[in-house]
Amino acid sequence: MSNQQDPFSGTWKMNAPKSNFDPNHRPSEATMRFTRESEGYLMQAEGVSNGKRVQEQPQRFILDDKEHPVAGAPDVVVVSSCPDANTIRTVARSGDRTLGEGSYVVSADGATLTATISGIDAQQRRFETTVLWDRQK
Numbered sequence: 189m190s191n192q193q194d195p196f197s198g199t200w201k202m203n204a205p206k207s208n209f210d211p212n213h214r215p216s217e218a219t220m221r222f223t224r225e226s227e228g229y230l231m232q233a234e235g236v237s238n239g240k241r242v243q244e245q246p247q248r249f250i251l252d253d254k255e256h257p258v259a260g261a262p263d264v265v266v267v268s269s270c271p272d273a274n275t276i277r278t279v280a281r282s283g284d285r286t287l288g289e290g291s292y293v294v295s296a297d298g299a300t301l302t303a304t305i306s307g308i309d310a311q312q313r314r315f316e317t318t319v320l321w322d323r324q325k
Contacts, residue, residue, distance in 0.1 A: 195274045195294040196222040196229055200301050200321035210315035215242070220303075220321060227251065228268060229276070249276055280307070299323050 202218035209215075218235030228251040233244040247266075250256050255265040258280065264287065268278040274294040280287045288307025294300070299322065306316040 193298065194224050195298055196276070196292070196301070197224045198222065199324040201324055202235065203300075203320045203322050206320040208318045210317045212309065212311075212313055213237075213315055213317055218319075219324075220301075228270075247278075249278055251276065255281075 198221070200220045200222070202215065202220070204216070215235045215237040216239075218233060220231060220233040223230045223232075225248070228249040231247045231249065235242055245260075248256075249268040251268050251270040253267060253269040255267050258264040258266055264280055264282050266278060266280045268276060270276055274296070276292040277290070278292075279289040286307075288305065290303060290305040290307075293302045293304075295302075301321040301323070303319045303321065304317075305319070307314075309315050
């Protein structure tokens with residue numbers, strides 16, 4: 189990978205055999221796309237879970253380590269940071285309660301991205317998952 193290439197930007201395909209899914213969250217296939225923006229990234233993901241096509245709500249990572257409101261989620265803020273060139277960390281909160289957190293780490297060679305996500309799902313169940321993604325050419 190060229191040093192000039194952004195480590196996150198582009199399309200990533202889930203590598204299910206190398207991933208560790210929460211029992212309640214087991215997609216059979218997924219694709220994720222990171223698009224560089226002036227303040228960070230827009231991440232969009234879609235896939236197949238339980239035989240149904242699923243498109244996740246796009247997530248915007250503003251990498252300034254400050255609270256930003258989440259569209260469509262009253263009283264929820266997200267804080268994202270970039271502690272190094274190959275890592276994004278993000279936390280979603282409502283008041284003093286952490287709803288979810290994650291880290292996205294691109295390998296030194298730029299070929300894989302490891303996403304470690306935990307939180308509370310829409311059914312109020314705790315979850316933790318680690319997903320390995322392969323960069324698409």
